[in-house]
Amino acid sequence: MTPPVSPPLPHPASSSWSRRSALVVLAASLTPPLWAQTAPAWNEIEQKARGQTVYFNAWAGSQNINAYLKWAGTEVQKRYGVTLDHVKITDTAEVVKRVRNEKTAGKLSGGSVDLVWINGENFATMKREGLLFGPFSESLPNFAFVDTKGKPTTRLDFSEPVEGLEAPWGMAQLTFFADSKRVPSPPRSMKALLSFAQANPGRITYPRLPDFHGTTFIKQALLDTNPDRSALYQPVTPEALAKAGAPLWAFLDALHPHLWRSGKQFPQNAAAVRQMMADGELLLALTFNPNEAANEIAASRLPTSVTSYQFDSGTIGNTHFLAIPFNASAKEGAQVLANFLLSPEAQARKADIAQWGDPTVLALDKLSATDRARFTAKPVPGQVAQVVPTLPEPHGSWVGALEQEWLKRYGR
16 A cells, blocks of 8 residues: 655644744754664674564554564564564553563563553653663664654654654554445534534444543544644643643533433443444544554455545644663564564555555655555555644643543543
8 A cells, every 4th residue: 555645744823833842843853863873783683682582562452463463573583583472462551560660679671571562651651760771763774764854753752752762663643434425524623523413413422531542532622622732742730731621621511412322421442433333323433543444444344435534624643653661681682673663564564454554654765666666555445535734742741631630520
């Protein structure tokens, strides 16, 4: 498949992005790393990695993802003598807690986690508490292909500078999908979504927080109900939460009576919402993978009439990463695995709808003609047809504050 073109940063006039936030992103994307030339020679890392087992803690909620990691494990074993052990997890925060407990117990080496799929508040927490190995990511040979200019969130994770402590792995953006036979003109803004819900009571919903997709929906509503977003890119304070939260809670108070089960109950996750849409109970579903609907169509779990779309003014997007804990047992093996997962071959396979459909972090114009050809494919049913701006995530500290307040107000 052809990976989605990375949308440009939203213009301050249209997104109310603060001047400071824009400068932070620009600096993060353009500043050359000071550590890139001081890392050990790569061939030495590969030699030390041979024979190591990498315990990769990664979400396991998708058969496609599990199959992709199985393929990657076969390849790194064959090429580098590194064994990939996929530790299937449901909550990255539990991994953070485990590494923290190991540090508290004085286990400064021989840790149980070698590589973790991570971003957002979990990354910020590990960085703040000194739980990460590195910097390492910009010393990976394949980092040279990363699109740090066109995709600045590869160096900025929920407003937190990455500083080489995690390697970008894939892109994501809040996306909605609907059956065009039932919804020929889906709502393309939060305001339109409210009107749509009022006209179709009980036919839309979102997952209960703290489910990731539910929280993302709330963050999108937070952005869309606050014309001045500057405070959202700073660490949350009680005062900022009260001010920015007021229009958000007013919007949700207006929306909830028209949701599935009158907003008194919420599905547990996005998969449940998708299934209810497939069964005709709901009209809309949501995802953070722009290619999910295309994946489901390819697997014959959704009809070919399903279309994906994003709000015209943009939706929240980010990068997901790979990080190595400070006390990892197989630091060299983890770096070799991360480097392979950044290779054009592995990124193209991951971007393929038939394999996973996760958009690439690479800049195709940095690749050879042969490697660019790996990404070339015809559009398939269910893919997002119209590129919209990617809105930066609020500062990671807003996640917990929003979830707590939402649960207090609506988590009956």
